[in-house]
Amino acid sequence: MGRVTERRRVVRIRNGGAGVRPDTLVAEEPLEIRLNGRPLAITMRTPGDDFALAVGFLVSEGVLAGASDLQAVTYCEGATADGSNTYNVVNVQLAPGVPVPDITLERNVYTTSSCGLCGKASLDAVRTASRFPGIATDPVRVPAEVLTGLPDRLRAAQKVFDRTGGLHAAGLFTAEGELLDLREDVGRHNAVDKIVGRALQAGRLPLTGTVLLVSGRASFELAQKAVMAGIPVLAAVSAPSSLAVDLAVESGMTLVGFLRGPDMNIYAGEERITL
Numbered sequence: 240m241g242r243v244t245e246r247r248r249v250v251r252i253r254n255g256g257a258g259v260r261p262d263t264l265v266a267e268e269p270l271e272i273r274l275n276g277r278p279l280a281i282t283m284r285t286p287g288d289d290f291a292l293a294v295g296f297l298v299s300e301g302v303l304a305g306a307s308d309l310q311a312v313t314y315c316e317g318a319t320a321d322g323s324n325t326y327n328v329v330n331v332q333l334a335p336g337v338p339v340p341d342i343t344l345e346r347n348v349y350t351t352s353s354c355g356l357c358g359k360a361s362l363d364a365v366r367t368a369s370r371f372p373g374i375a376t377d378p379v380r381v382p383a384e385v386l387t388g389l390p391d392r393l394r395a396a397q398k399v400f401d402r403t404g405g406l407h408a409a410g411l412f413t414a415e416g417e418l419l420d421l422r423e424d425v426g427r428h429n430a431v432d433k434i435v436g437r438a439l440q441a442g443r444l445p446l447t448g449t450v451l452l453v454s455g456r457a458s459f460e461l462a463q464k465a466v467m468a469g470i471p472v473l474a475a476v477s478a479p480s481s482l483a484v485d486l487a488v489e490s491g492m493t494l495v496g497f498l499r500g501p502d503m504n505i506y507a508g509e510e511r512i513t514l
Contacts, residue, residue, distance in 0.1 A: 242266055243287050265406050267425045272296060273315065273330040275339055285406065285424045286326070288433040289314075292424075293329045295436030298444070299464045302333070302340055304370035306442045310334045371445035371469035375491025379448045379471050382513050385416040387501050389452045390476050396421045409434050411470075412450045419449065427453050428460055435468045445469020452476075457496055462486045472511060474498050479506055 249262040265285055272280045272293045284292060290312040297303045315328040333339060393410040396418060407427035411419045411434050422433035431453065438444050450472040451465050457475035459482035465473045466486065473487070474495040484506045487494035493508030505512055 243285055265425050268327055271328045273328065274302070275333055276330055282426070282429060284426060284429045288422060288437070289326070289329050291422075291433045291436030291440065292429055293331050293436065294439050295432030295434065295464075295468075297331060298435050298439055299367070299432065299467045300340070301367040301370065301467065303337075303439060305444055306439055308334055308337045309439070367463065367467065369466050369469070369490070371467070373445070373447070374466060374469060374471050377447050377469075377471035377491075379414050380511055380513050381414045381450060381472060381493075383503070385414070386450070386474060386495065386498065386503065386512065388416060389450065389474065390498055392416065392418055393421065393452055393454070397423055407454045409454075410452045411438075411446065412452060414448060414450065414472075427455055428458075428464065431461055431464045435464060438468065447471065450474060452498070456480070457483050457494065459483045459486060462492070462494065466490045466492055472508070474503075 243266055244263050245266050246261045247264050249260060251258050251260055267283055268286055270282050270284050270289060270292065271278060272282065274297070280296065282292070282296070293312060294303060294309065303309060310332040312329060312331050314324060314326050315330050316324050389410070389412055393408055396410065397406065397408050406423040406425060407430055408421060408423045409427060409430035410421045413419060420434050420437060422430045424430040424433065431451070434451070438446055446468050449470055451470045452474045453461055454476055456477040457473060457479035459480055462473060462483040463486060470492070472493040472495070476498050477496065479494055479496040484494060487507035491508065493511040494506045495503050495512070496506055497504045
């Protein structure tokens with residue numbers, strides 16, 4: 240299985256002097272996701288938690304809603320011409336009776352570390368109806384002082400970032416600020432998929448009463464992944480997009496941006512944040 244980090248030669252210039260040294264970089268490799276043996280998507284990711292990533296991706300696609308929908312997740316042997324296993328091809332087998340979506344060229348997705356849904360062939364394929372429509376009625380309340388402390392807790396728990404400086408993170412917290420799960424990846428959407436996938440495997444969907452914190456910005460795709468998992472509060476250390484705000488308003492989700500120090504902007508669902 241691929242490593243999370245790799246070493247590369249680098250010429251380092253400091254204070255006008257140059258020297259050669261090894262540098263630790265975050266690994267980035269393709270992962271092909273197959274559904275019942277048929278290719279569905281390729282994503283560029285940091286190796287690790289591949290099964291959770293594949294399962295979480297299928298939650299965001301509206302294919303899976305609970306552990307009972309899942310029969311098995313396996314690496315595909317013989318993924319190369321010589322029959323070797325690259326650990327870069329994962330097959331998700333649905334449980335008997337679970338509807339299989341129409342896998343066509345219009346559904347096939349290629350995702351990158353910076354652009355999640357840029358391979359979608361049509362706008363209709365981007366927005367997916369959530370299997371957990373109860374976000375608007377989720378009664379969770381989060382004290383503002385708890386929310387402002389979450390970025391430091393997220394950063395303190397990022398082990399690989401300390402060695403590479405090149406990873407995004409997603410953290411799942413309780414309303415009291417307890418860290419439930421944290422995943423790192425070269426793509427922030429992958430980090431969210433890993434959290435959602437692990438939750439499904441543990442039988443914890445929907446993730447009611449929780450807060451999802453992401454490093455960087457809050458795009459439409461991340462907002463949709465939160466909605467699809469039943470997460471009522473999404474917070475980001477940077478800006479949200481206009482479509483992310485629109486989706487939050489439509490779904491009843493609380494969306495917080497620019498969460499830095501004691502400050503934040505609440506773009507939707509402000510009634511859940513208590514001062």
